Amino acid sequence: MDEHVERVMDALEAHCAHLSATPGGAGWLYLQHVPVRRLVTQLVRKLMALSAWEPFETAPGPIALVPYQGLVGVRSTSSREYRSYTVSWSGVAFVLGAPAPHNPLRSAPLRTLPAPQVGPGEPSASVGLGCDVVAVSWSSRHAATLLPVLDALAREGQRSLLIDLATDAAERSPAPDSEAVALCSPSPDLFGLDGAVEGLRSQEDGAVVRVREHTVLLGRLVRLLSAVLETSGGCTQPSWNSVVAAEAWLDDILAAARPHTMLVSNDTSPLGALAVHAAERHGVTTVHVQHGAWTAESVAWPTLHSRHIVVMGERDVALAHTWAQHPDAEVHVLGQPRFDGLAHLDREAQRRYLAQLMETATGSEPARILVWACQPLGPDRLRAQTDLLMDGLRDAEGDWGLVIAPHPAQGADAFSSLPRNDDGPLVAVADPHVGARGCLAGADALASAYSTCGIEAALVNVPVLEIGAAGERTLGLADHGLASRCTNADAVAGALSLLARTDQPLSRPVPDAVCRWRGHSASDIAHLILSRAHSSTAGPHPVHHDVPGADHAQARGEGVRTR
Numbered sequence: 001m002d003e004h005v006e007r008v009m010d011a012l013e014a015h016c017a018h019l020s021a022t023p024g025g026a027g028w029l030y031l032q033h034v035p036v037r038r039l040v041t042q043l044v045r046k047l048m049a050l051s052a053w054e055p056f057e058t059a060p061g062p063i064a065l066v067p068y069q070g071l072v073g074v075r076s077t078s079s080r081e082y083r084s085y086t087v088s089w090s091g092v093a094f095v096l097g098a099p100a101p102h103n104p105l106r107s108a109p110l111r112t113l114p115a116p117q118v119g120p121g122e123p124s125a126s127v128g129l130g131c132d133v134v135a136v137s138w139s140s141r142h143a144a145t146l147l148p149v150l151d152a153l154a155r156e157g158q159r160s161l162l163i164d165l166a167t168d169a170a171e172r173s174p175a176p177d178s179e180a181v182a183l184c185s186p187s188p189d190l191f192g193l194d195g196a197v198e199g200l201r202s203q204e205d206g207a208v209v210r211v212r213e214h215t216v217l218l219g220r221l222v223r224l225l226s227a228v229l230e231t232s233g234g235c236t237q238p239s240w241n242s243v244v245a246a247e248a249w250l251d252d253i254l255a256a257a258r259p260h261t262m263l264v265s266n267d268t269s270p271l272g273a274l275a276v277h278a279a280e281r282h283g284v285t286t287v288h289v290q291h292g293a294w295t296a297e298s299v300a301w302p303t304l305h306s307r308h309i310v311v312m313g314e315r316d317v318a319l320a321h322t323w324a325q326h327p328d329a330e331v332h333v334l335g336q337p338r339f340d341g342l343a344h345l346d347r348e349a350q351r352r353y354l355a356q357l358m359e360t361a362t363g364s365e366p367a368r369i370l371v372w373a374c375q376p377l378g379p380d381r382l383r384a385q386t387d388l389l390m391d392g393l394r395d396a397e398g399d400w401g402l403v404i405a406p407h408p409a410q411g412a413d414a415f416s417s418l419p420r421n422d423d424g425p426l427v428a429v430a431d432p433h434v435g436a437r438g439c440l441a442g443a444d445a446l447a448s449a450y451s452t453c454g455i456e457a458a459l460v461n462v463p464v465l466e467i468g469a470a471g472e473r474t475l476g477l478a479d480h481g482l483a484s485r486c487t488n489a490d491a492v493a494g495a496l497s498l499l500a501r502t503d504q505p506l507s508r509p510v511p512d513a514v515c516r517w518r519g520h521s522a523s524d525i526a527h528l529i530l531s532r533a534h535s536s537t538a539g540p541h542p543v544h545h546d547v548p549g550a551d552h553a554q555a556r557g558e559g560v561r562t563r
Contacts, residue, residue, distance in 0.1 A: 007209060015207050017030070067103070073109060074109055106231065116168075137173050141338075147181070149529075151178050190242055200225065238271065251282075288304060295476060308532060309329060336515060340519055340520060353442065358403065361426075361428035368398055370389070371440055371446045372405060375450065385449065388489050392491070407435070446464050451475075455510075458514070480513060
């Protein structure tokens with residue numbers, strides 16, 4: 001499927017990328033690549049399912065539309081951040097050439113979704129006096145990654161501005177601790193701008209791309225994609241009109257602030273790509289800090305645009321090198337700023353929280369507690385992981401209970417339909433504001449497919465279970481001896497039973513391959529920013545190997561230069 005998706009995207013790039021661009025010169029497909037690729041993936045998935053459908057295999061031919069059915073719609077998901085746009089079967093028929101005189105472009109549910117808005121924030125006038133660093137966030141994980149770096153820069157006398165573009169109240173950045181870090185947001189209606197993208201309503205010219213035995217008309221595919229670009233989908237999937245307005249607003253910010261560095265933790269999604277593109281036009285150095293674990297399959301678009309790329313561990317260097325697009329890109333292994341404070345977690349307090357949570361929810365406190373760090377998956381996959389854990393807990397030795405820790409982007413009702421069997425394990429759901437990060441140190445084990453909390457648990461010596469069917473992606477911690485790979489309930493039961501028979505988990509050092517953890521990643525990244533801002537020829541310093549809590553006065557490493 002990935003090969004077919006890549007072929008379609010290449011065809012769009014060659015044939016259609018020129019159709020529209022912002023006043024600053026950023027093309028529609030460059031900026032909107034992630035939502036476009038997600039919709040193309042849905043189309044390819046349906047085309048491949050059609051190829052495998054027995055009646056079609058027996059007698060392939062054209063498929064008919066459902067009259068008045070929207071060509072593009074939305075699927076159910078437990079994520080609050082991302083709308084899961086999809087192509088209806090009528091949309092599939094349309095791109096294969098069927099006439100659709102009575103089919104609207106967007107389905108009724110998609111047409112009636114309310115437009116997201118940026119929450120009330122500080123006015124941008126506060127940056128009129130200028131600053132040294134501008135950072136961009138639209139997620140609580142971004143803010144948690146960037147704020148420690150901005151605080152470290154403040155200790156070095158640098159003034160910073162954090163631009164908060166979140167359209168979900170739960171994803172807003174907290175107020176910075178330092179007075180040297182300002183916080184601002186654009187007008188609340190920035191992401192409420194629907195409207196046509198005229199350049200994408202071009203006439204069909206007969207250009208096609210093949211997906212197995214199917215011939216997809218590129219002009220019609222672009223017509224489907226325009227449904228996404230014309231729809232306001234919030235900060236993660238902004239409409240084209242919102243992107244154009246955001247570019248003008250960012251240009252004003254950069255012209256007023258005159259920073260030396262733009263700091264981001266996502267430069268691939270529309271707003272991140274836009275911010276880096278704007279910074280490059282203003283002659284501002286760009287620095288990307290990896291905020292989540294990477295695997296070859298973990299990103300919608302394996303591309304990084306920034307000049308400097310800060311990664312967590314040595315295993316991320318190869319991926320960063322492959323994905324980097326900047327001609328002078330450098331990769332630096334400096335860890336994760338969010339993890340700096342892990343050494344100071346209060347395990348006893350987190351254990352008390354878990355115990356009280358179980359007591360309140362079930363009236364009992366199990367001897368051992370497994371925390372499940374969830375991801376905002378679709379309902380079927382979420383149910384499959386629930387069943388795997390519940391069945392494994394039921395068969396495990398020892399008195400185990402389960403605390404479900406929703407992902408920060410997950411809806412509050414994602415687990416409201418969990419079964420409550422009298423003979424099943426005790427189950428409680430953590431406060432979404434606490435999440436797995438707020439309670440994992442008090443757990444006896446942590447389960448997850450690919451949450452970064454798995455790395456955090458390993459750093460504080462909490463046993464990790466990497467769950468999911470065989471072939472599903474995980475963080476790959478089991479490959480480094482840091483987790484038990486559990487593809488079925490028996491494996492979960494076995495891993496938990498082994499832990500129940502062991503009084504104390506074995507202490508396992510976390511290799512730098514997964515995460516370079518020294519306790520001062522934020523300071524190291526701040527040092528990198530300052531050295532690159534003040535000397536374009538500064539070479540990399542050697543990586544140090546002190547332990548967490550070691551003297552911060554030692555020379556700080558700047559990682560591995562790969563280009």
